Amino acid sequence: MWGGRFAEGPSAIMREINASIPFDKALWRQDIAASKAHVAMLGQQGIVSSADAAAIAEGLDKVASEYEASGVPENWDLEDIHMTTESRLAELIGPVAGRLHTGRSRNDQVATDFRLWVRDAIDQAEAGLAALQGALVERAGEHAASIMPGFTHLQTAQPVTLGHHLMAYYEMFRRDRSRLADARARMNECPLGSAALAGTGFPLDRKATAGALGFDKPTDNSLDAVSDRDFALDYLQAAAQVALHLSRLAEEFIIWASQPFGFVTLPDALSTGSSIMPQKKNPDAAELVRGHAGRIVGCLTSLTITMKGLPLAYSKDMQDDKPPVFEAASLLGLSIAAMTGMVADSAFRTERMRQAAELGYATATDLADWLVREANIPFREAHHITGAAVKLAESKGVALDALALDELQAIDARIGEGVFAALSVDASVASRASHGGTAPDEVRKRVADARNVLGMNPSPPARGGA
Numbered sequence: 001m002w003g004g005r006f007a008e009g010p011s012a013i014m015r016e017i018n019a020s021i022p023f024d025k026a027l028w029r030q031d032i033a034a035s036k037a038h039v040a041m042l043g044q045q046g047i048v049s050s051a052d053a054a055a056i057a058e059g060l061d062k063v064a065s066e067y068e069a070s071g072v073p074e075n076w077d078l079e080d081i082h083m084t085t086e087s088r089l090a091e092l093i094g095p096v097a098g099r100l101h102t103g104r105s106r107n108d109q110v111a112t113d114f115r116l117w118v119r120d121a122i123d124q125a126e127a128g129l130a131a132l133q134g135a136l137v138e139r140a141g142e143h144a145a146s147i148m149p150g151f152t153h154l155q156t157a158q159p160v161t162l163g164h165h166l167m168a169y170y171e172m173f174r175r176d177r178s179r180l181a182d183a184r185a186r187m188n189e190c191p192l193g194s195a196a197l198a199g200t201g202f203p204l205d206r207k208a209t210a211g212a213l214g215f216d217k218p219t220d221n222s223l224d225a226v227s228d229r230d231f232a233l234d235y236l237q238a239a240a241q242v243a244l245h246l247s248r249l250a251e252e253f254i255i256w257a258s259q260p261f262g263f264v265t266l267p268d269a270l271s272t273g274s275s276i277m278p279q280k281k282n283p284d285a286a287e288l289v290r291g292h293a294g295r296i297v298g299c300l301t302s303l304t305i306t307m308k309g310l311p312l313a314y315s316k317d318m319q320d321d322k323p324p325v326f327e328a329a330s331l332l333g334l335s336i337a338a339m340t341g342m343v344a345d346s347a348f349r350t351e352r353m354r355q356a357a358e359l360g361y362a363t364a365t366d367l368a369d370w371l372v373r374e375a376n377i378p379f380r381e382a383h384h385i386t387g388a389a390v391k392l393a394e395s396k397g398v399a400l401d402a403l404a405l406d407e408l409q410a411i412d413a414r415i416g417e418g419v420f421a422a423l424s425v426d427a428s429v430a431s432r433a434s435h436g437g438t439a440p441d442e443v444r445k446r447v448a449d450a451r452n453v454l455g456m457n458p459s460p461p462a463r464g465g466a
């Protein structure tokens with residue numbers, strides 16, 4: 001392409017280090033779409049004749065169907081997807097192909113293609129998260145009143161409902177979706193027509209190409225447009241946050257599926273066996289989701305460091321922007337799908353969960369609260385009295401509500417019969433009806449709101465089994 005200036009071809013090392021076609025061929029659909037928008041505009045503006053514009057558009061369609069049928073050929077001499085497509089176009093339609101690159105550079109071309117690709121990735125992540133939220137909401141509705149221990153420090157703290165616990169993740173993914181939507185809104189400006197860095201002397205209609213490619217407007221500074229990769233970083237930041245949430249959810253399932261917990265039976269379809277221990281059913285999918293989070297954060301780090309300290313405008317370092325984004329998107333898509341399946345198809349062992357809540361003195365706070373409310377005891381003192389009751393129950397190996405009234409009264413005479421109503425795990429969760437609290441009715445309200453937001457059928461369909 002630059003034979004006019006260079007006497008010798010590139011060394012083998014130069015060819016290899018320079019070639020991005022092995023990975024940027026993933027941009028072929030975006031590259032064709034952007035070229036078609038560009039050439040249509042060149043024709044409209046009379047910058048190329050309408051006959052030439054039509055021939056180029058037809059040629060691009062032909063190239064696209066070849067790529068569709070047999071993949072994008074990888075010739076390192078052609079460096080990247082842009083030159084690969086242009087060179088094939090020239091083979092197909094002859095020298096008129098050379099008019100396509102009028103008023104454009106690979107710098108604005110790649111910035112445009114990549115934005116289009118990232119925009120699709122955002123849309124896919126959003127759709128995947130909506131499905132995951134749907135699964136969470138569905139299961140939360142089923143288990144609005146299923147009792148489990150709530151933990152702090154992974155120590156039994158207070159009883160909560162499984163529905164409440166699952167809806168906590170609904171909230172995380174709601175925020176993630178808003179981050180993605182925010183990134184999408186911010187990135188939706190079209191670099192095409194910024195040319196190499198300074199803009200162009202050709203009378204381009206940048207609004208037309210922006211509109212044709214679904215962008216809100218053309219970018220306002222050509223130097224910024226060709227050197228900006230904020231849109232990719234915004235996406236990776238949002239992706240890293242999603243991955244963090246997925247990893248936490250995966251970790252819950254891993255813990256819950258362990259034998260000492262036994263809170264959940266994972267779907268066979270998302271588990272593996274052991275080659276040596278026949279009894280094993282391993283939560284590999286969840287572990288890989290947890291592992292992939294590390295890789296996705298690594299992708300964010302990679303592009304962050306690539307961009308650090310680059311002067312304006314384009315530098316070739318920026319060619320390295322694509323692998324981390326492609327990798328993160330594919331890991332994220334798999335992770336979201338795996339966790340959606342896990343949430344939708346796991347069998348929750350609600351009896352085990354309830355038992356664990358009952359065994360862990362999870363209603364100790366309810367005893368203390370009762371003393372405050374009914375016997376007008378200051379909370380700190382009530383806390384102390386309750387500690388003695390837990391100690392006694394522990395020494396007898398029974399739950400708090402299995403202690404006899406006279407045993408409790410021996411600890412503090414102000415304890416009355418009414419306390420037992422507060423000590424069951426059901427009474428405990430039912431009492432926490434503050435907005436956003438764990439009470440089944442409150443969880444049902446949040447589930448109903450969420451179903452509405454997600455456009456789901458308002459009444460959950462009947463579902464057999466756990």
Ligand code: ARG
Pocket residue numbers: 020024079080081106107110314316318319320
């Ligand atoms: N393959 C290049 C990239 O992805 C395209 C831009 C090349 N521009 C240039 N001036 N060499 O960054």
